[in-house]
Amino acid sequence: MARTRYASDPGLxxxxxxxxxxxxxxxxxxxxxxGYLILYYGSxxxxxxxxxxxxxxxxxxxxxxxxxxxYYWSDKIALRTSGAQLxxxxxxxEAARLHxxxxxxxxxxxxxxxxxxxxxxxxxxxxxxGRNTKVAVVCATQGILHxxxxxxxxxxxxxxxxxxxxxxxxxxxxxxxxxxxxALMVRFAFYSELFGGRGxxxxxxxxxxxxxxxxxxxxxxxxxxxxxxxxxxxxxAADRSGALLTGQPSALASALVKVTGDMARIPMKDLRExxxxxxxxxxxxxxxxxSGIATIFxxxxxxxxxxAQLDKISKQLSK
Amino acid sequence: xxxxDTLLGRTRPVQPNLDELFALPTAALTLEAGTDFKPTGSxxxxxxxxxxxxxxxIEKDVxxxxxxxxxxxxxxxxxxxxxxxxVCQHSGDDPEGLVTDLHAVNSSLQxxxxxxxxxxxxxxxxxxxxxxxxxxYLYKRGTFYPFAPLAGQQRDNALELQIRGVxxxxxxxxxxxxxxxxxxxxxxx
Numbered sequence: 001m002a003r004t005r006y007a008s009d010p011g012l013x014x015x016x017x018x019x020x021x022x023x024x025x026x027x028x029x030x031x032x033x034x035g036y037l038i039l040y041y042g043s044x045x046x047x048x049x050x051x052x053x054x055x056x057x058x059x060x061x062x063x064x065x066x067x068x069x070x071y072y073w074s075d076k077i078a079l080r081t082s083g084a085q086l087x088x089x090x091x092x093x094e095a096a097r098l099h100x101x102x103x104x105x106x107x108x109x110x111x112x113x114x115x116x117x118x119x120x121x122x123x124x125x126x127x128x129x130g131r132n133t134k135v136a137v138v139c140a141t142q143g144i145l146h147x148x149x150x151x152x153x154x155x156x157x158x159x160x161x162x163x164x165x166x167x168x169x170x171x172x173x174x175x176x177x178x179x180x181x182x183a184l185m186v187r188f189a190f191y192s193e194l195f196g197g198r199g200x201x202x203x204x205x206x207x208x209x210x211x212x213x214x215x216x217x218x219x220x221x222x223x224x225x226x227x228x229x230x231x232x233x234x235x236x237a238a239d240r241s242g243a244l245l246t247g248q249p250s251a252l253a254s255a256l257v258k259v260t261g262d263m264a265r266i267p268m269k270d271l272r273e274x275x276x277x278x279x280x281x282x283x284x285x286x287x288x289x290x291s292g293i294a295t296i297f298x299x300x301x302x303x304x305x306x307x308a309q310l311d312k313i314s315k316q317l318s319k
Numbered sequence: 320x321x322x323x324d325t326l327l328g329r330t331r332p333v334q335p336n337l338d339e340l341f342a343l344p345t346a347a348l349t350l351e352a353g354t355d356f357k358p359t360g361s362x363x364x365x366x367x368x369x370x371x372x373x374x375x376x377i378e379k380d381v382x383x384x385x386x387x388x389x390x391x392x393x394x395x396x397x398x399x400x401x402x403x404x405x406v407c408q409h410s411g412d413d414p415e416g417l418v419t420d421l422h423a424v425n426s427s428l429q430x431x432x433x434x435x436x437x438x439x440x441x442x443x444x445x446x447x448x449x450x451x452x453x454x455x456y457l458y459k460r461g462t463f464y465p466f467a468p469l470a471g472q473q474r475d476n477a478l479e480l481q482i483r484g485v486x487x488x489x490x491x492x493x494x495x496x497x498x499x500x501x502x503x504x505x506x507x508x
Contacts, residue, residue: 249370
């Protein structure tokens with residue numbers, strides 16, 4: 001058996017595992033808490049008012065629906081939102097170049113070839129989406145094709161294809177699912193208090209809806225932070241796998257510096273349009289240099305953190 | 320990739336499969352018998368150089384090793400996508416010697432721990448009409464496919480499919496046509 005130079009990072013894996021465990025814990029707590037509230041208040045109630053179980057049911061159905069939609073149509077939604085077009089190798093020199101790089105990465109990684117798209121925007125960025133390797137799409141913007149040389153572009157695409165290999169769409173959809181349900185329940189509970197509460201003569205359901213709402217708010221806030229943390233770890237993992245696939249961590253680092261430096265100079269209008277897509281992007285469409293409290297809300301790790309990791313991989317490779 | 324790898328966001332680098340490479344000399348004979356194509360005697364190994372001294376040392380050792388034999392010196396080129404090609408030149412009637420040389424490159428890289436950097440190997444053929452054909456070996460899949468480039472980044476799909484038919488019993492041909500990656504301007508072809 002040949003020796004391997006490709007050490008894994010136990011620290012990153014442990015932190016990611018812990019984040020997922022905590023996320024699972026929050027969601028189990030959410031379910032148990034809901035069940036307890038319903039049983040407790042249900043046993044004290046005289047009438048057959050089902051509005052609170054109806055509320056939970058309704059939120060769960062919509063939550064499952066939106067999670068399934070984003071899971072099955074992630075590729076179509078992302079292509080539509082970014083205005084990207086699927087391209088074949090014959091659609092001009094840029095498309096041929098993109099296909100050639102993706103071809104080689106697939107052959108190196110023994111991965112089926114994803115579809116390839118180009119987004120007609122000057123913002124230098126790239127994203128990958130799709131629930132599995134068969135329907136995956138890798139997209140680069142025209143800006144990034146102009147900005148980066150082949151070496152750097154390969155690093156960026158290797159990062160994106162690592163997202164596909166890690167099945168990040170599936171992982172993040174499942175991770176955010178109950179967060180969505182909690183958010184929906186806060187909203188529904190609020191509206192039901194606002195519009196439904198006045199006509200009631202028993203205050204049992206008003207009693208129930210307030211703890212449900214509080215529980216949902218707490219679950220939503222905690223899961224939001226954990227999901228963002230998980231997203232940052234997935235980015236680091238994709239950086240790592242991408243750098244090891246090409247054997248060129250410094251090329252990816254150079255691409256990151258070029259792209260992030262450029263992202264700061266983009267007019268605000270572009271940024272706002274692009275923000276919903278951030279989780280898919282190579283680097284977020286936000287001003288860099290944010291620190292402290294802003295980083296815990298961020299979908300991507302800071303540039304320094306990413307560069308430090310790539311530097312470490314580069315040193316490991318030269319040993 | 321296992322479930323745990325997906326959950327924890329890690330990939331294991333794919334090790335190359337070197338075993339099938341030695342089927343090439345037999346395939347060359349079959350190709351000569353069944354078509355007009357003859358080996359040109361040139362073959363190449365393509366890999367993605369990793370950064371750092373460890374890799375460049377191994378690369379230098381491989382070149383020295385190949386140049387020690389009495390054959391023409393090995394040519395090293397880097398293509399537009401920064402992949403390195405080592406082109407070995409033998410006489411056309413010595414496919415075994417060529418494959419042995421190509422294998423020396425593979426095993427050196429693999430022993431140095433850089434097996435995952437190997438992309439493909441190409442053995443070049445030409446017919447009397449001057450058409451060129453490459454048999455491409457994909458290290459990560461352990462399969463072959465024919466690549467017949469024409470002028471202007473076109474490929475002769477009919478010829479490629481014909482070659483697949485001829486060699487089907489000698490070589491493990493890549494069943495997924497989507498993986499028959501074009502390699503325009505491959506050195507040695």
